[in-house]
Structure formats: structure tokens, C-alpha cells
Amino acid sequence: MLILAIESSCDETAVAVVEDGRRVLTDQIASQADMHALYGGVVPEIASRKHVEVIVQLADAALSEAGIGRKDLDAVAVTYAPGLIGAVLVGVNFAKSVAYALGIPLIPVHHVRGHIAANYIAFPELKPPFLALAISGGNTLIVDVRDYTDLQVIGATRDDAAGECFDKAARVLGLPYPGGAPMDALAQQGRGGVYELPRAHVSGSEFDMSFSGLKTAVVNLAHNASQTGKMLDKASLALDFTRAVSDMLVPRAMAAAELCGRSAVVAAGGVAANSIIRADLQRTCAERGYTLYVPPLSLCGDNAAMIGCQGYYEYLAGKRGNTDLNAYATMEITDA
Ligand code: KG4
Numbered sequence: 001m002l003i004l005a006i007e008s009s010c011d012e013t014a015v016a017v018v019e020d021g022r023r024v025l026t027d028q029i030a031s032q033a034d035m036h037a038l039y040g041g042v043v044p045e046i047a048s049r050k051h052v053e054v055i056v057q058l059a060d061a062a063l064s065e066a067g068i069g070r071k072d073l074d075a076v077a078v079t080y081a082p083g084l085i086g087a088v089l090v091g092v093n094f095a096k097s098v099a100y101a102l103g104i105p106l107i108p109v110h111h112v113r114g115h116i117a118a119n120y121i122a123f124p125e126l127k128p129p130f131l132a133l134a135i136s137g138g139n140t141l142i143v144d145v146r147d148y149t150d151l152q153v154i155g156a157t158r159d160d161a162a163g164e165c166f167d168k169a170a171r172v173l174g175l176p177y178p179g180g181a182p183m184d185a186l187a188q189q190g191r192g193g194v195y196e197l198p199r200a201h202v203s204g205s206e207f208d209m210s211f212s213g214l215k216t217a218v219v220n221l222a223h224n225a226s227q228t229g230k231m232l233d234k235a236s237l238a239l240d241f242t243r244a245v246s247d248m249l250v251p252r253a254m255a256a257a258e259l260c261g262r263s264a265v266v267a268a269g270g271v272a273a274n275s276i277i278r279a280d281l282q283r284t285c286a287e288r289g290y291t292l293y294v295p296p297l298s299l300c301g302d303n304a305a306m307i308g309c310q311g312y313y314e315y316l317a318g319k320r321g322n323t324d325l326n327a328y329a330t331m332e333i334t335d336a
Contacts, residue, residue, distance in 0.1 A: 001019065001020055001021075001074045001075065001312065001315075002017060002018075002019055002025075002068065002072055002073050002074050002075075003017070003018050003019075003021075003073070003074065003075050003076070003077050003107070003308045003311050003312055003315070004016075004017055004059070004062070004063075004073050004075075004076045004077070004095075004098065004308075005017070005018055005076075005077045005078070005109075005304040005305065005307040005308030005309075005311055006055070006059075006076065006077070006078040006079065006091045006094060006095045006304060006307065007078075007079045007091060007111075007114070007302055007303060007304040007306075007307050008051045008055065008079065008083075008087050008088060008090050008091030008094075009079045009081075009082070009083025009084065009087055009088050009091070009111045009302065010042060010047065010083055010084055010087060010137065010138070010302060011031065011032040011033055011036050011042045011047050011050075011087075011302075012029055012030070012031050012032070012033075012301070012302040012303070013029070013030045013032075013050065013051045013054050013055055013058055013090075013091075014027065014028060014029045014030070014058070014302060014303050014304035014305075014307075015028045015055070015058045015059045015061075015062040015304050016028065016062060016303065016304035016305040016307070016308045017062055017063070017066040017068065017073075017308070018121075018305055018308030018309055018311075018312065020312065021120065021308070021309050021311075021312030021313060022120055022121055022124060022309060022312075024121055024305040024308070024309075025065070025066035025067075025068070026062045026065040026066045027062075027303050027304060027305040028058045028061050028062045028065070028304070029302075029303055029304070030050075030054045030058055032046070032047060032050045033177070033178060035050065036177060037176050037177045037178075039177075040171055040177050041167065041171075041177055042084065044084045044085075044086055044087065045086065047084055047086070047087045048084070048086035048087050048089070048090055051087055051090035051091065052090055055090060055091070055094050056094070059094070059098070070098075070102060071102070073098075073102060073104055074104060074105075075099075075104050075105040075106070075107055075311070075315055076095045076098050076099040076102075076104060076105070076106050076107065077095070077106075077107040077108075077109050077307050077308050077310070077311025077312075077314070077315075078091050078092055078094075078095035078096075078106070078107070078108060078109060078307065078311075078321075079091055079092075079109055079110075079111045079114060079307050080092050080108040080109065080110075080321070080325060080326070080327050080328065081108075081110055081111065081327065081328035081329070081330070081331035081336065082110075082111060082112070082138065082139070082328060082329055082330045082331050083111055083138070083327075083329065084329070085327060085328075085329040088327035088328070088329070089327045091327075092108075092325060092326070092327045096321070096323060096325060099321075100323060105315065105320055106320065106321035106322070106325060107311040107314050107315050107319055107320065107321060108314075108319065108321040108325055108336070109307045109310050109311045109314060109336070110310075110331060110333055110336030111139075111302075111307075112134050112136070112139050112141060112268075112269070112333050113149075113151070113310045113314075113333060113336060114306040114307045114309070114310045115134050115136060115139075115268040115269045115306060116132045116134055116143065116145060116151075116266060116268045116310070117148075117306050117307075117309040117310035117313070118268060118295045118299040118300070118303070118305070118306035118309070119266045119268060119293045119295050119299075120309050121295075121299060121305055121306065121309050122293070122295040122296055122299055123293050126264070126266070126293055128145045128146060128147045128148055128150075129144070129145060129146050129147070129260075129262055129264075130145050130262050130264035130265065130266050130293070131143070131144060131145070131154075131253065131256055131257040131260055131262040131264070131265050131266070132144075132145050132265075132266045132267075132268055133249060133253040133265065133266070133267050133268070133272070133281075134268045134269050134333075135161075135162045135163065135249060135267070135268070135269045135270075135271035135272055135277075136161065136162075136163050136268075136269030136270045136271060137161060137163035137164060137167065137178065137269075137270055137271075138161050138163070138164065139157075139161050139269065140156065140157040140161045140162045140163075140209060140211070140249075140271075141153055141155070141156050141157075141333060142154045142155040142156070142207055142252060142253055142256045143333060144256070144260040144262065145266070148310075148313035148314075148316075148317070149313055149314055149317040149319070151333055151334055152334065153332070153333060153334060154207050154256040154259070154260065155205070155206075155207025155208050155209060155252055155256060156208055156209070157208070157209045157210065157211060158202055158208055158209065158210045159210050159211060159212040160211040160212050160215055161211070162209075162211060162245055162249065162271045163178075163180060163269070163270050163271045164211070164215075165211040165212075165214060165215045165245065166178075166179050166180040166183055166245070166271065166274075167179040167180065168215050168218075168219070169183065169214075169215060169218040169219075169238075169241050170182055170183045172218060172219050172222040172223075173186070173218075173222060173232075173234050173237065173238065174234075178270075180270060180271060180273065180274065181273065183238045183241070183242065184242070184273070184274050184275055184276070186234060186235050186238040187235065187238040187239040187241075187242045187276060188235075188275070189235040190233070190234075190235035190236035190237070190238055190239030190240070191233075191235075191236055191239070192236050192239040192240055192243065193236070193240070194233050194236035194237070194240060195221060195233075195236065195237050195240040195241075196240075197214055197217050197218070197240055197241060197244040198213045198214055198217055198244070199214075199244055199247050199248055200213050200214065200248065206252070206255065207252050207255070207256055209248050209249070209252065211245070211248070214241070214244050214245070214248075218237065218241055221237065239276075242274065242276045242277070243276065245271075245274075245277070246274075246276055246277045246280045249277065250277065250280045250281055250284055251284075253265060253281070254284050254285075254288060254290075257288075257290060258288075262290075263289065263290050263291060264290065264291045264292075264293065265281065265285055265290050265291070265292050265293070266292075266293045266294075267281055267292070267293070267294045267295070268295065268300070269300060270300055270301045270302070271300075272294055272295065272300045273297050273300040273301070278294055281294065282294075
């Protein structure tokens with residue numbers, strides 16, 4: 001089964017062709033990150049306009065690279081939530097038009113389900129059940145993946161997402177947007193143990209997380225340093241910050257795996273590209289005898305192959321979008 005997959009939830013327009021869920025024939029990505037970097041973050045209207053400009057060309061390029069024609073397509077899968085609403089609407093409307101014109105099924109896909117599914121592409125042997133740590137720019141979730149379309153949220157951030165926290169901390173340290181990768185590179189040069197940063201606990205909830213206090217602590221350190229003229233050891237701050245983020249994520253993911261009785265742990269989303277978090281996951285999983293799956297960097301960030309993959313399993317489960325399908329800025333992963 002050949003699925004044309006569309007992703008436009010933030011600042012990447014992506015179109016892929018995926019066969020039977022796991023074989024990626026092509027994955028075209030047009031990133032707008034350079035443009036948003038000028039403003040220090042994603043400007044929603046610019047994001048929507050860029051999606052409108054490139055999406056048709058990108059779909060043509062995808063078909064041509066896959067070596068197939070429009071008539072060969074069996075279905076269209078699209079991210080319909082969550083994301084920047086104007087951006088998601090571009091992909092949804094385009095996918096709807098393609099499905100309508102070709103008379104093929106339309107499959108709505110939750111973006112974070114897609115991030116988790118990126119692992120099915122990277123690891124052909126991977127099958128649910130497993131415990132997923134989904135950490136991206138807009139979402140931070142610990143999810144028990146019981147089956148491809150049967151997910152249960154074990155923990156979630158109560159405020160900022162981990163990636164959002166990386167981007168904000170990077171910004172006050174003078175690093176470009178998106179800040180996660182530059183923070184990662186800077187942290188490699190730090191000696192660490194210089195700044196004491198908070199690890200929040202959400203009262204009454206063992207698995208929920210909160211990143212706003214950590215973000216504020218870094219902002220305050222940077223502002224105090226600039227007001228008092230004190231030198232900031234930016235590399236050590238980047239390292240201490242990343243360790244704090246990792247300390248909030250990794251032990252909770254391990255405890256959740258134990259609670260759910262899972263021996264496989266999957267990381268997903270842009271923040272899963274972080275070298276310190278990856279190393280902490282590797283170490284703790286090895287200690288507990290869990291098998292860890294972390295996608296290659298190319299599948300951590302936003303892409304359409306992951307949407308085509310999850311779309312295939314949603315299709316098998318009977319999910320279809322009608323011509324009145326809408327886009328949603330927010331949606332629980334369990335409601336999709
Ligand atoms: O998954 P993604 O591409 O988009 C969303 O679905 O949100 O994630 C983007 C996020 C950004 O916040 C970016 O700064 C972060 O992932 N990121 C990283 C790294 N690479 C990207 N965060 C920490 N370390 C990295 N190496």
C-alpha cells in the first residue's frame with residue numbers, strides 16, 4: 001500500500017511516500033528554520049505562507065523521486081493535530097484536495113504519534129508494546145504504547161515542553177534558533193557542576209513534569225550576569241541545564257516502564273537528538289536490562305515519513321478523514 005504523507009505542523013514542510021508503513025520511498029523536507037531564526041522563533045503567519053508556497057512542488061518532487069505517478073497512490077495521510085493552527089491547516093487542506101481529486105482515503109494522523117512511529121522506520125523489528133518518551137519542541141509525554149493505535153499517557157509536562165525550554169535557554173545564552181542543537185554542542189565544552197538548577201516535582205504526580213522553573217532559573221542567571229557584569233560560564237550552564245532536563249525525563253521514563261511492565265523504551269522527537277539525554281537513556285536502560293530504541297537524527301525532527309508510517313497503522317485500524325476534516329492546535333494523543 002502506497003501512502004502519500006504530508007506534515008506541516010510547524011516550520012518544516014514535508015512530503016513522503018511510504019510503502020506498507022515501513023518502507024520509505026522518499027522523504028522530502030523543506031525547512032524554514034533559517035527564516036524564523038531571524039526572529040528568534042517561529043513566526044506563525046510566515047510559517048503558513050511558506051507551507052502554501054512550497055507544498056505542491058514538494059509533493060511533485062516526492063512522486064518523482066519515488067518513481068511513481070499520482071494514480072499509484074492508495075491513500076493520503078496528514079498531520080491534523082497538534083501544531084500551529086495556520087500551518088497545520090495548509091497540510092490538511094492540501095491532503096484533502098489530493099484525496100478528493102484521486103478518490104482515495106484520507107488518514108488523519110496525530111503529530112506525536114508520528115514521532116513515536118519514526119522508530120518503526122528506523123527499527124524494522126520494533127513492535128508495540130513499549131514505553132515511549134516523546135520529547136519535541138511542543139510536546140513532552142511519557143506514553144505507554146500498548147498497540148500501534150492504543151496509547152495511554154503516563155506523564156506529561158504541566159507547562160513548557162522540553163524543546164521549548166531548550167530554545168528559550170539557548171536564546172538567553174545568545175545562541176541561534178532552534179537552540180537545542182547549539183546547546184548540545186556548547187554543553188560538550190562545559191565542565192559542569194557550576195550552576196545549581198532546579199529539578200521540579202509535580203506535587204501528587206510521580207510522572208508529570210514541569211520545565212518552567214528551570215527555564216526561569218536560566219533566564220535569571222543570564223540577566224543577573226548581564227546586570228552585574230559577571231562572566232557567565234555559558235558552556236557549563238548549557239551542560240548543567242541539559243543535565244537538569246535529563247534528570248527530569250530519564251528517571252521518570254524508567255519508572256514508567258517499570259510500572260507498565262515494559263522492557264523496551266523508545267525515544268522520539270527533536271529533543272531525542274540530544275547527546276546527553278541519549279547517553280543517560282542508554283546507561284539507565286542498560287542498567288535495567290531494557291532495550292532502548294532511539295531514531296537516527298534525521299528521524300528525530302519533523303518529517304513526513306513518520307506520518308506515513310503511523311498513517312498506515314491508523315488506516316489498518318479503520319481511521320478515515322472525511323471532506324469536513326479540520327485541523328486542531330491541540331489534541332491529546334489518546335483522542336486522535
Ligand atoms: O520534533 P521537533 O523537530 O518539532 C516538534 O515536533 O516540536 O523538535 C524540535 C525541538 C526544538 O525545540 C529543538 O531545539 C529541539 O527539538 N532539538 C534539540 C536538539 N536538536 C533539536 N534539543 C536538544 N538537543 C538537541 N540536540
